[in-house]
Amino acid sequence: ADAFGLDQARRTDWITHWFREGLAQAEARLKDDPATGVFCHGDAPSIADLCLISLVMGARGFEVKTDDLP
Numbered sequence: 001a002d003a004f005g006l007d008q009a010r011r012t013d014w015i016t017h018w019f020r021e022g023l024a025q026a027e028a029r030l031k032d033d034p035a036t037g038v039f040c041h042g043d044a045p046s047i048a049d050l051c052l053i054s055l056v057m058g059a060r061g062f063e064v065k066t067d068d069l070p
Helices: 008-032 047-061
Strands: none
Touching: 008 047
């Protein structure tokens, strides 16, 4: 934030933008991938699910709107 001269509001906007972008990209990838099952890849949890959970939890912490992302 200091390197880019961002105040708290702009920093939060930047963070929420990239959390939202990451979730949108994950949604687009998973919805069209034939390997997607109950979990990200198949019917058993994998490292992909752990990464997605981490992204979702971070987004929740910053109150990112995700209503349109199943």
